[in-house]
Amino acid sequence: MRYLPLTPDDRAGMLAKIGVDHIDALFADIPSDRLLKHLPTLPLHKGEIEVERVMGRMASRNVSASSVPFFVGAGAYKHHVPATVDHLIQRSEFLTSYTPYQPEIAQGTLQYLFEFQTQVAALTGMDVANASMYDGSTGCGEAVLMAHRITKRNKAVLSGGLHPHYADVVHTLSQMAEAECVTLAPDVSGREDILSQIDGTVSCVVVQTPDFFGNLRDLRAIADKCHANGALLIAVFTEVMSLGLITPPGEMGADIVVGEGQSIGNALNFGGPYVGLFATKSQYVRQMPGRLCGETVDADGTRGFVLTLSTREQHIRRDKATSNICTNSGLCTLAFTIHMSLLGQTGLKRVAEINHANAVMLADELDTIKGVSVLNQSFFNEFAVRLPGNASHSVEQLAARHIMAGVPVSRLLPDAGLDDVLLVANTEVNSDDDRKAFVEALKEIL
Amino acid sequence: MLNRQGRPTTPGEAAPSDHKTFTGNKALSQIEPLIFETGRLETTGVDYEAPKSFTSRLGGFERKSEIGLPGLSEPEAMRHYVRLSQKNYGIDTGLFPLGSCTMKHNPRVNEKIARMPGFSDVHPLQPVSTVQGALEVMHTLSHWLLELTGMDAVALSPKAGAHGELCGMMAIKAAIAAKGEAATRNVVLVPDSAHGTNPATAALIHFVVKPVPVREDGTVDPAVVASLAGPDTAAIMLTNPNTCGLFEKDVVAIADAIHAAGGYFYADGANFNAIVGKARPGDLGVDAMHINLHKTFSTPHGGGGPGAGPVVLSELLAPFAPVPFVRHTDDGMQLVESVDEAANHGAHAFGRMTAFHGQMGMYVRALSYMLSHGADGLRQASEDAVLNANYVRACLADLMSLPYGNRPCMHEVLFDDAWLKDTGVTTLDFAKAMIDEGYHPMTVYFPLVVHGAMLIEPTESESRASLDLFIATLRDLAMAVKRGETERFTGAPYHAPVRRMDETRAARSPVLKYTPPQPILQAAE
Structure with a gap:
C-alpha cells in the first residue's frame, strides 16, 4: 500500500523488539468477542489511477459553475480567485501544518492569521477580529451566545432578512442552549419593523446586510435602539465582497459583525469548507469565541506572534469556555488573506464595482421582461425578482438549457408564500454574453 | 583549492556560526515584514477594467471611509507567502508526533x-x-x-x-x-x-x-x-x-x-x-x-x-x-x-x-483516502499506527517514565515528567529542544491526568528508519538531561526562526491587529 512505509520485515522486527509475537497482542484490551475477525465488507485497496477514475466519474455527474452562465448565490458566490492563491495554499508548510501551538515553528501560520485579523477588522469597520469560525452561519450562532454572555439576557431577535439557514442554525443552538429566539417574517422589501421588537429583555438583534433578498439595510436606528435598551446589534453578511463598496456595519453601530468570507479566496465547494469572519469591539474581546493571534516578542526581543487570550478556550477552561470550537478554518483564512492581499483596497473596490454594475445591468434587463419585476430598492450583486409563475420550475427549465438562473426562495423558505420569487446574483465572472443568454432564455420559457 | 577560473572550491577558514548579517536574514531563513508595512494602498495584484457607466443601486450606502488595506503585486505576494511558509513545520517537513492529532501523510491525489x-x-x-x-x-x-x-x-x-x-x-x-x-x-x-x-x-x-x-x-x-x-x-x-x-x-x-x-x-x-x-x-x-x-x-x-x-x-x-x-x-x-x-x-x-x-x-x-486504502489498507494502517507507537514505547521505556507502566498502548504513547524530577528541565523545555533537533514536539501537558504529560503519536506514515532516528534523538536528549546539560533545554529553541516567545506579554496587553505607527509629534520647541 503506497502510503504505508513499513515492510513485512520491519513489522516482524518491531514486534520482536516490543516483545510480542503477533500484532493482535497489542489489541488485547479490546474485548476478544468484539475484535473483528474479518475485514469490513468494503472494497479492497486501489491504485491512484483507479481512484481518480471512480471519483472522476462522480465529479462528471455535476454541472460546474464555470461551464454555464451562472447566477446562483444566496450565501455562496462564484468569484474569480487568482491562480496564485491556490498555488500558495498547497505549499506543504501551510497545508500539512497543525494549529500553531508551537509558535517557534509556526510563525508562518501565525503571521498570516495576524494579517487576516487585521484585514477582517478593517473590512468590517470593527476593532478586533478573531482567527476565523467554521463559516458564517456557525459564527452567527456563536455571536448570539456571546451577546447572551455579555448582556446576561437570553433572548435574540432575528431579522426576517437573515439567511434562512443562518436563522435555522441560531434557532437550533438557542433551543438546545435553552435560550429564546424570535424570528420576524421574511420580507422581500427589507422594510420590516424590527425596532418595535427591541426592549429591555432583548439580548441582541441580528440583522443581515445585504439581506437574504439583497436589500441594503440601515443599521443605525437599530443600533441606537439596541444600545438604549442594553442590547447588542449583531450585523451579518453573506457576501463579504460587498464590503468593498458599502458602508461597513462597524460604522453603523454594530457591536458584533459576523459573516461568510468564502467570496474572497475560496471556491464554491458545494457548500464547504468556507470561512467564518467574526469581529467585535475591543471591550468584548475576552468574550469572543475562537482563536486569537497576538503580537509579542521572543527571548531575543524579536517581534513574533502567538495564539493568545486562550484562557477563553476549551483546552484551558473546559466547561467554562466561551465556546467549544477548536479546529477552525485555517487554510481557508490563508486563501482569504492571500486573495485580499492581492486585491488590496484598490482591487477590492474595483471588483466590487464590477459586481454591482453587472447586477444592475441584469436587473434592468430582467425588469423589462413582461411579468417579471425586480423587488429591491437597493442591492449589491444580488436581488429578488418576481416571476409570473413558479420560480423552481423556471430554474429547472433554464438548467435544462444550461443556464443556472439563481435560487428559488421557496427552496429555503418553503412556507413563505414566495414560490414565484427568484434570487439572482451576478458577479464579475459572467460576461455580457452570459447575461444576455440568461435574459433571452428567460423570455423564451415564460 | 581554486579551480582554473580562480573560484575557490573548498571552504577556507570559517568564522563562528553565530556570524551576524547586515539584513538579519540567515540565508533561507528570511525576516519578513507584515504586508501592511510593505504594501501600498494604490497597488493591486489583479487587473480589472472599470465597469461601463451605470446607475448605482446602493441606496445611499456607498462606503465613504478608506478601507486602509494595501495591496501587493503578484510577485510580491508570491514571495511574501512563500517566505512565511518557510517558517512553518508541516508533516511533509518531518515527523510530527502530536498526540491525539493524528498527523498522518496527506495524499496529494486527494x-x-x-x-x-x-x-x-x-x-x-x-x-x-x-x-x-x-x-x-x-x-x-x-x-x-x-x-x-x-x-x-x-x-x-x-x-x-x-x-x-x-x-x-x-x-x-x-x-x-x-x-x-x-x-x-x-x-x-x-x-x-x-x-x-x-x-x-x-x-x-x-x-x-x-x-x-x-x-x-x-x-x-x-x-x-x-x-x-x-x-x-x-x-x-x-x-x-x-x-x-x-x-x-x-x-x-x-x-x-x-x-x-x-x-x-x-x-x-x-x-x-x-x-x-x-x-x-x-x-x-x-x-x-x-x-x-x-x-x-x-x-x-x-x-x-x-x-x-x-x-x-x-x-x-x-x-x-x-x-x-x-x-x-x-x-x-x-x-x-x-x-x-x-x-x-x-x-x-x-x-x-x-x-x-x-x-x-x-x-x-x-x-x-478510503478508496485508496480499501478495507485491507485501512486495517493495516491502524495496525501500523499501533505498532509504531508501541515501538517508540519499547525503545524509550528505560529512559523516560510511563505513568501506567510499560504495557501495550494503542496508537499513541503517554509519558509523564517523573523522570525529569529535580533535573531543572521541564516538559516544555524538552519539547523545545526537540525543535532544535528538527522535530515537531509531541502533545505536551495533555492529558491533564498525568503531570507534565508528553503524548507521542507517530502515526502509520513513519518508516522504521524514521522512527529509529527519532528514538535515537530522544534518547540522546534524555541522556543529556541526565548529564545535567540543562542549557540545551532551558534556552531552546536556538535554531528555530524565532526563540521562545513571551506569551504572558501577548496576553497582558493584547495586540491583535496591525496599527500604523503614529506620526512622531514635533518635540516642543
Whole structure:
C-alpha cells in the first residue's frame, strides 16, 4: 500500500523488539468477542489511477459553475480567485501544518492569521477580529451566545432578512442552549419593523446586510435602539465582497459583525469548507469565541506572534469556555488573506464595482421582461425578482438549457408564500454574453 | 583549492556560526515584514477594467471611509507567502508526533480530486438534478463510515470534531426531550482525561458536567460510572481509545452501566485511527461518535482547519439526525433540507448545524483516502499506527517514565515528567529542544491526568528508519538531561526562526491587529 512505509520485515522486527509475537497482542484490551475477525465488507485497496477514475466519474455527474452562465448565490458566490492563491495554499508548510501551538515553528501560520485579523477588522469597520469560525452561519450562532454572555439576557431577535439557514442554525443552538429566539417574517422589501421588537429583555438583534433578498439595510436606528435598551446589534453578511463598496456595519453601530468570507479566496465547494469572519469591539474581546493571534516578542526581543487570550478556550477552561470550537478554518483564512492581499483596497473596490454594475445591468434587463419585476430598492450583486409563475420550475427549465438562473426562495423558505420569487446574483465572472443568454432564455420559457 | 577560473572550491577558514548579517536574514531563513508595512494602498495584484457607466443601486450606502488595506503585486505576494511558509513545520517537513492529532501523510491525489471542477466549482444550491455526483459522494462516504463503525446513521454536516460533538450531544438532548425527560435528565459524565472540547460542548447546551475520576491504570472504572449514573444522567462522553493512549478495556460494561441508568453513550472519535478495521464502535455500545476526517481519514490539518466532523448514530438516535441528509431513491439522489421535509420521511430532525451541506471538500478527500486504502489498507494502517507507537514505547521505556507502566498502548504513547524530577528541565523545555533537533514536539501537558504529560503519536506514515532516528534523538536528549546539560533545554529553541516567545506579554496587553505607527509629534520647541 503506497502510503504505508513499513515492510513485512520491519513489522516482524518491531514486534520482536516490543516483545510480542503477533500484532493482535497489542489489541488485547479490546474485548476478544468484539475484535473483528474479518475485514469490513468494503472494497479492497486501489491504485491512484483507479481512484481518480471512480471519483472522476462522480465529479462528471455535476454541472460546474464555470461551464454555464451562472447566477446562483444566496450565501455562496462564484468569484474569480487568482491562480496564485491556490498555488500558495498547497505549499506543504501551510497545508500539512497543525494549529500553531508551537509558535517557534509556526510563525508562518501565525503571521498570516495576524494579517487576516487585521484585514477582517478593517473590512468590517470593527476593532478586533478573531482567527476565523467554521463559516458564517456557525459564527452567527456563536455571536448570539456571546451577546447572551455579555448582556446576561437570553433572548435574540432575528431579522426576517437573515439567511434562512443562518436563522435555522441560531434557532437550533438557542433551543438546545435553552435560550429564546424570535424570528420576524421574511420580507422581500427589507422594510420590516424590527425596532418595535427591541426592549429591555432583548439580548441582541441580528440583522443581515445585504439581506437574504439583497436589500441594503440601515443599521443605525437599530443600533441606537439596541444600545438604549442594553442590547447588542449583531450585523451579518453573506457576501463579504460587498464590503468593498458599502458602508461597513462597524460604522453603523454594530457591536458584533459576523459573516461568510468564502467570496474572497475560496471556491464554491458545494457548500464547504468556507470561512467564518467574526469581529467585535475591543471591550468584548475576552468574550469572543475562537482563536486569537497576538503580537509579542521572543527571548531575543524579536517581534513574533502567538495564539493568545486562550484562557477563553476549551483546552484551558473546559466547561467554562466561551465556546467549544477548536479546529477552525485555517487554510481557508490563508486563501482569504492571500486573495485580499492581492486585491488590496484598490482591487477590492474595483471588483466590487464590477459586481454591482453587472447586477444592475441584469436587473434592468430582467425588469423589462413582461411579468417579471425586480423587488429591491437597493442591492449589491444580488436581488429578488418576481416571476409570473413558479420560480423552481423556471430554474429547472433554464438548467435544462444550461443556464443556472439563481435560487428559488421557496427552496429555503418553503412556507413563505414566495414560490414565484427568484434570487439572482451576478458577479464579475459572467460576461455580457452570459447575461444576455440568461435574459433571452428567460423570455423564451415564460 | 581554486579551480582554473580562480573560484575557490573548498571552504577556507570559517568564522563562528553565530556570524551576524547586515539584513538579519540567515540565508533561507528570511525576516519578513507584515504586508501592511510593505504594501501600498494604490497597488493591486489583479487587473480589472472599470465597469461601463451605470446607475448605482446602493441606496445611499456607498462606503465613504478608506478601507486602509494595501495591496501587493503578484510577485510580491508570491514571495511574501512563500517566505512565511518557510517558517512553518508541516508533516511533509518531518515527523510530527502530536498526540491525539493524528498527523498522518496527506495524499496529494486527494487534493487533485478535490479540485476537479465537478467538486470544487459546484454551488450548494444548484438544482439537485445538476449535483447528483456530489450527492453520490456523500452517500458513498456515509456507507463507508457506517460499515467501519457498525452504526445506523450518519450526520455528515458538522464542520469539525467539536462541532460533531455538539451535533451528537444535541441528538442526545433531542432524544431525551422526546422521552419527556428534558427537565430531569441533564447530567453528563466526563472523565478527567477527556479533551477540553467534551466538557465545553456539554456545557454549551446546558448540560451539567460531572467529572469521572480516572483510575490508577489510566482507564475508567465501570463501577465508578455505575455509582455516578442515575435518573439524572443524560450521557457519558468517553474517548476510546482514551487520551492516555489506552483502549478502555471495560467499555462494554461502561456502556451497560450508562444504558441501565437510561443515559446515552457518546464516544469521542478523535482516536479512531487506532481501531479502524479492528473494532467497531457500534459493537461496543456506542450511541453517537464523531469522526475527525482530518485525523483518521487524512484530510489536511491546514494550520488549524478546515476539518470535518461527521457523527455516526445508533438506531436510537438516528431519527434525530439534523438536516440536511441525502436519500437514495429510484429517482436518483435527493437532498432533505428542512425539518418539515425530514418529518415527511418519518424523521424527527433536531434542526440544522450549519448553512448548506457541510464540508464537501473534505468528504471528497476522505473518500479518496478510503478508496485508496480499501478495507485491507485501512486495517493495516491502524495496525501500523499501533505498532509504531508501541515501538517508540519499547525503545524509550528505560529512559523516560510511563505513568501506567510499560504495557501495550494503542496508537499513541503517554509519558509523564517523573523522570525529569529535580533535573531543572521541564516538559516544555524538552519539547523545545526537540525543535532544535528538527522535530515537531509531541502533545505536551495533555492529558491533564498525568503531570507534565508528553503524548507521542507517530502515526502509520513513519518508516522504521524514521522512527529509529527519532528514538535515537530522544534518547540522546534524555541522556543529556541526565548529564545535567540543562542549557540545551532551558534556552531552546536556538535554531528555530524565532526563540521562545513571551506569551504572558501577548496576553497582558493584547495586540491583535496591525496599527500604523503614529506620526512622531514635533518635540516642543
